[in-house]
Amino acid sequence: MARDDPPSILLVEDDRAIATVISAALEDEGFAIRHCFSIAERDAALAESAFAVMVTDVLLEDGDGIASLDAVRAAAPAMPVIVLSAQNTLDTAVRASDSEAFEYFPKPFDLDQLVQAVGKAAGATGRRAPEAGAAQGEAPGADGEGLPLVGRSPAMQGVYRMIARVLRNxxxxxxxxxxxxxxxxxxxxxxxxxxxxxxxxxxxxxxxxxxxxxxxxxxxxxxxxxxxxxxxxxxxxxxxxxxxxxxxxxxxxxxxxxxxxxxxxxxxxxxxxxxxxxxxxxxxxxxxxxxxxxxxxxxxxxxxxxxxxxxxxxxxxxPLRERREDIEVLTQHFLAQAVEDGLPRRRLTAEALALLETRAWRGNVRELRNVVYRLALMAQGEAIDAAAIAEIVGPEAAQAPAPLASAPASLADALDHWLARENPPDGLLHARAIAAFEKPLIEHALKRTRGNQLRAAKLLGINRNTLRKRIVELEIEPERFARSV
Missing domain, CATH: 3.40.50.300 (P-loop containing nucleotide triphosphate hydrolases)
Structure with a gap:
């Protein structure tokens, strides 16, 4: 690389949309980007060229981006590595820390922060040295099995990163x-x-x-x-x-x-x-x-x-009210635990989950666990529906939010029109309203962002994986909103 050449970044990401966004942002900052979709392409690129920084996803089409870092270090021992992951578990943060990654970013990530981290890494003299006495060996399973903490919300990512940083001291x-x-x-x-x-x-x-x-x-x-x-x-x-x-x-x-x-x-x-x-x-x-x-x-x-x-x-x-997107994964976790403890196997309907997600949860995760165990014990049939929530848990979960009265007139008029047409049973207003209004809300966010799911998720204040799941469940076609080329 000539003295005046821009720093070259190796981007290993199998999601083309994410790679396009990252590449564009880094190129705007003057970096040269080489994009690879797989570990095999990454290794070939490292054999051909030198790079200032590597940015890699964890789950790639032909392997694990963290587990395969030994080959990267053999080819480029001084190159800083920045890890991206949509798994967002404590285990992933720990594995990134143990692998001596320069930085770890859970998806969805702040693009500006990623660009700043790449710039900092490109100016670093070398990869962060391993700390004295750092434990070696394989971390727990990639899905966080056996780890005591559950949740992938942005609110928990800071917790995971802090935990990872104090493990070796x-x-x-x-x-x-x-x-x-x-x-x-x-x-x-x-x-x-x-x-x-x-x-x-x-x-x-x-x-x-x-x-x-x-x-x-x-x-x-x-x-x-x-x-x-x-x-x-x-x-x-x-x-x-x-x-x-x-x-x-x-x-x-x-x-x-x-x-x-x-x-x-x-x-x-x-x-x-x-x-x-x-x-x-x-x-x-x-x-x-x-x-x-x-x-x-x-x-x-x-x-x-x-x-x-x-x-x-x-x-x-x-508190749980600040990480409501974790309620679904926590509920599934506790339902599985309940089966291990001898209770019947249960599953939540979408309306039942929506009701749990509106609850105040003054007792936080401990209260949610107790509620899930109560439902697993007392519900009739395998499916726990909204009626079972209202009957077994109590009315709090079925309360509609108070701010509705101060909503814009157009939204209130639309809701009144929907109520007149659907006439939902008492206690199911909030869950049914969410189901009815969520699809047009997501479609509007996609329209505003021209089909960019990462920006749409940020606009809506939800995790990108949650948005993807709801797009599939609500049968939304994000391509309709993409910018024509």
Missing amino acids: DLTVLVTGESGTGKELVAEAIHQLGSRATGPFVAVNTAAIPSDLIESELFGHEKGAFTGAIAQAIGKFEQANGGTLFLDEIGDMPAEAQTRLLRALQSGRIRRVGGRQEISVSVRIIAATNRDLVPLIEQGAFREDLYYRLNVVPIQLP
Whole structure:
């Protein structure tokens, strides 16, 4: 490559539409693009030419884009690799991290961010070096089988990427989020997929322990240390030695215990209650809370220095209402779990799913799981329909959203006309209205974007895979809206 030649990018993507969009954006920034559809074409291109950066999809027509990176590194060891994937599971993010990818982008991705990442990678001196002690070997299955977290929404992608980035180090993590969002599952994922997986995982709910016993619970005690201490006891820190200690509801920890916890985190040493000898422990700390710790600090109820010691890597879990596109995959996951637990095999109708997707879910994913198990137990027949949802779960799932009254007059008039014609049963207004109005809404978005499904999905605020699925189910022909050439 001559000194003044533009940086050459190798794009490995078997979706022609996505490849066209990426190529156009990168060419606008002055890059030269070589596009390959398969691993075989990629390897041939690497044998012929040198490239500044490779951008690759994971699922290609002849193999796995991540699993085959050894051949890429053999041909171009200093070339940064950016990974794209529509799978959007925690496993994919972890595999991308383990493969030493320069960056990972779940689909649908922000095109501007991808272009910026390519520019940054093209200016890098070489591929990111592997971290010391990084675990080798195959990651769990590509569909995330066996992993504790479920969901492919954009809201969960940031969570997955943060988890992937802390697996090969021992930085302290603070997981925040409402009750029922899965904070302990995040801690388990970090432990199971990280470098301490062979060590113990010890969880303790600090809110469930009486304040006068929490220090003994955490640090242990010697015989005779207090009334009732009839024998020596090993605390959670020692039990977790070599592994991970998960401190749940850390915002409810008493002040004195906070002081001793801070000392243990700073020194890596503990002392049992009533003991004189300090004990060295090697423990990774993951803390969690559903409370906002900043006001507690201002009130003097939580130590500010402990907060900064715990909040090295913050991971914020979104409530279920902010990731409603995950309700379908979560529901299918829980239905399968229910069968494993001995309950009848069930399936949801489209209207039943639409009702679940409108529910407030104040208890988040935990509440959804309980509801799915209740439906699996009590529903009549294999199919769970909207009537079963209203009867078994309760009326909340059947409520129509309040903002309808303030909708534009044209939409309200159209809805009134539809209601007069269809006359849906009580409780099914929202689900039936979604089904009736979704097709023209998607068609309008495709018309506005001239058939570009990626832009249409972004306009609608949904995942591109969800849009593709609905296009097939609603028998929409996106080609009708494409720009004529």
